[in-house]
Amino acid sequence: MLTFSEENYLKTIFHLEQIHSNGVSTNALSKEMETKASSVTDMIKKLSEKKLINYKKYKGFKLSQFGMETAIAIIRKHRLWEVFLVEKLNFSWDEVHEVAEQLEHIKSEKLTNKLDAFLAYPKIDPHGDPIPNKDGNFPKISKMLFSECQVGDEGTFIGVKDSSSIFLQFLDKNNIYLNAKVKIIQKEAFDLSLKIEINNNTIMVSHKTASNLYLQS
Amino acid sequence: MLTFSEENYLKTIFHLEQIHSNGVSTNALSKEMETKASSVTDMIKKLSEKKLINYKKYKGFKLSQFGMETAIAIIRKHRLWEVFLVEKLNFSWDEVHEVAEQLEHIKSEKLTNKLDAFLAYPKIDPHGDPIPNKDGNFPKISKMLFSECQVGDEGTFIGVKDSSSIFLQFLDKNNIYLNAKVKIIQKEAFDLSLKIEINNNTIMVSHKTASNLYLQS
DNA sequence: AATAAAATTTAGTCTAATCTAAAAATATGT
DNA sequence: ACATATTTTTAGATTAGACTAAATTTTATT
Ligand SMILES: [Mn+2]
Ligand SMILES: [Mn+2]
Ligand SMILES: [Mn+2]
Ligand SMILES: [Mn+2]
Numbered sequence: 001m002l003t004f005s006e007e008n009y010l011k012t013i014f015h016l017e018q019i020h021s022n023g024v025s026t027n028a029l030s031k032e033m034e035t036k037a038s039s040v041t042d043m044i045k046k047l048s049e050k051k052l053i054n055y056k057k058y059k060g061f062k063l064s065q066f067g068m069e070t071a072i073a074i075i076r077k078h079r080l081w082e083v084f085l086v087e088k089l090n091f092s093w094d095e096v097h098e099v100a101e102q103l104e105h106i107k108s109e110k111l112t113n114k115l116d117a118f119l120a121y122p123k124i125d126p127h128g129d130p131i132p133n134k135d136g137n138f139p140k141i142s143k144m145l146f147s148e149c150q151v152g153d154e155g156t157f158i159g160v161k162d163s164s165s166i167f168l169q170f171l172d173k174n175n176i177y178l179n180a181k182v183k184i185i186q187k188e189a190f191d192l193s194l195k196i197e198i199n200n201n202t203i204m205v206s207h208k209t210a211s212n213l214y215l216q217s
Numbered sequence: 218m219l220t221f222s223e224e225n226y227l228k229t230i231f232h233l234e235q236i237h238s239n240g241v242s243t244n245a246l247s248k249e250m251e252t253k254a255s256s257v258t259d260m261i262k263k264l265s266e267k268k269l270i271n272y273k274k275y276k277g278f279k280l281s282q283f284g285m286e287t288a289i290a291i292i293r294k295h296r297l298w299e300v301f302l303v304e305k306l307n308f309s310w311d312e313v314h315e316v317a318e319q320l321e322h323i324k325s326e327k328l329t330n331k332l333d334a335f336l337a338y339p340k341i342d343p344h345g346d347p348i349p350n351k352d353g354n355f356p357k358i359s360k361m362l363f364s365e366c367q368v369g370d371e372g373t374f375i376g377v378k379d380s381s382s383i384f385l386q387f388l389d390k391n392n393i394y395l396n397a398k399v400k401i402i403q404k405e406a407f408d409l410s411l412k413i414e415i416n417n418n419t420i421m422v423s424h425k426t427a428s429n430l431y432l433q434s
Numbered sequence: 435a436a437t438a439a440a441a442t443t444t445a446g447t448c449t450a451a452t453c454t455a456a457a458a459a460t461a462t463g464t
Numbered sequence: 465a466c467a468t469a470t471t472t473t474t475a476g477a478t479t480a481g482a483c484t485a486a487a488t489t490t491t492a493t494t
C-alpha cells in the first residue's frame with residue numbers, strides 16, 4: 001500500500017516524463033514537488049526499492065511499467081473526482097483541483113469504477129485533460145499552445161496548462177471558456193502578445209496567458 | 218489542521234463518551250483504537266495541547282467544546298459519504314464503512330455542505346445512525362437493543378450497533394432489513410436467544426445478534 | 435493501613451518524510 | 465584537460481505516530 005507522499009511523487013514523475021521523455025532528474029522533481037533535492041533522493045530510493053521506478057545513482061530515473069500504471073490510476077481518480085465536483089456538486093472549475101488532490105488518494109477500485117459509471121464514463125475533466133479508463137488507456141489529444149500558433153491558425157480552445165484557481169478565474173473574467181472557437185489574428189513581435197478572435201469577440205492575450213491555453217485545430 | 222490520526226482519536230473518544238459519560242480512560246481508548254496504552258497517552262497529550270480535550274494526568278479526559286464540534290464534523294462527513302455510496306453509487310450497506318473511514322478525512326467544508334445538499338439533506342445513514350447537520354445538531358434517536366427488550370415489545374428495526382461487513386451480510390442473508398416491523402415473541406432463559414416476528418416471518422436470533430440490533434417502539 | 439494488582443505514564447527505539455550541511459560525482463568553460 | 469560550477473548523494477537532525485519495557489500512580493484486597 002502506497003503512502004500519499006509516494007503517490008504524489010509518482011504522479012509528478014509521470015507529468016515530468018511527458019516533457020523530459022529521456023528520464024527525470026532529481027532537481028527537476030525537487031523543483032516540481034517543492035521539496036529539497038535530498039528529500040527527493042530519499043524518496044527515489046524507496047520508489048526504486050518498491051520497483052515503481054528504474055533508477056541508477058546520478059543518472060536519473062523513469063517510471064517502471066508498474067509505476068506508470070499506478071500513476072495513471074491516481075490521475076484517473078483525480079480527474080473523475082473533478083468531474084464529479086463540477087457536474088454533480090456544482091463546483092466551478094477553479095475550485096476543484098485542491099479537493100481532488102485529496103480525493104485522488106482514496107483507495108477503493110470499486111469506488112473509482114462506480115464513480116466512473118455514475119458520471120457516465122466522462123472522457124475529459126473540467127480543464128480539458130483526458131481521463132484514463134479502467135485499463136489505464138486514454139487518447140493522446142493533439143493540441144498546441146496558443147503561444148506556439150501562427151497568425152491565421154484557428155480551432156477550438158480545448159484545455160489549460162495551468163489549472164490554478166487564479167488563472168481559471170482570470171479566464172472566467174475574460175469570457176474565455178472551454179470549447180470556444182478561436183482564431184489567431186495577430187502576434188506582436190514586441191511582447192509576443194496575441195490578438196485573438198474568440199466567440200466572435202476580439203481580445204488581446206499576453207504571452208504568459210497564451211502559453212497556458214491549448215488550441216485544437 | 219488535524220492529522221488523520223488525531224481525527225480518528227477524536228471520533229473514538231466521542232463514541233466512548235456516549236457510554237462513559239463521566240470521562241474516558243486511557244485503557245478504554247487504547248482498546249477501542251487497537252493501540253497500546255502508551256501510544257494513547259502520547260496522543261492524549263497532543264490533543265490536550267491543542268485544546269481538543271480536557272485532560273488531567275491519571276484522571277482520564279473528556280472532549281472540550283471545540284473537540285466535540287470537531288468530532289461531530291468528522292462523523293457528519295462519514296455518514297454523508299456512506300449515504301452517497303449507497304444512494305448514488307449503489308454500494309450495499311456492508312461495503313461502505315471502510316471507504317467512509319477514508320472519505321471522512323477530506324478537508325473541505327464546501328464539499329461537505331454541497332454533498333449534503335446533493336443528497337437532499339439526509340437525516341440518517343445506511344445503518345440508521347443520525348447525520349449531524351451543518352451546525353452539528355442531530356436528534357438523539359430513542360432506541361433500545363433487541364436484547365434489552367421484554368417479550369411482547371414491538372416496534373421498528375431502526376439501526377445496528379455493529380456495522381461490520383460480516384454482521385451486515387449475515388442480516389441480509391436472514392432477511393433482516395432496516396425499517397422492518399418487529400415483535401419480540403419469546404426469550405429463552407438458557408441462552409438469551411430471542412424468537413422474533415419480523416415482516417410476518419418468525420425467526421430465532423442469538424443473544425449476540427440481538428445485542429447489535431436497535432428497536433424503536 | 436499495608437500490600438498486591440491494575441492502570442497510566444515515562445523513557446527509549448523505530449519508520450516515514452522532511453530538513454540543513456557537507457561530501458562526492460558529473461558537467462562545463464576556457 | 466583541468467579547474468570550476470552544478471547536480472546529486474550522504475550524514476545527521478527533527479517530528480509524528482507507533483512500539484516495548486520500566487517506573488509511577490491509583491485502586492482493590494486483605
Ligand atoms: Mn486537477
Ligand atoms: Mn495528491
Ligand atoms: Mn460507518
Ligand atoms: Mn477514520
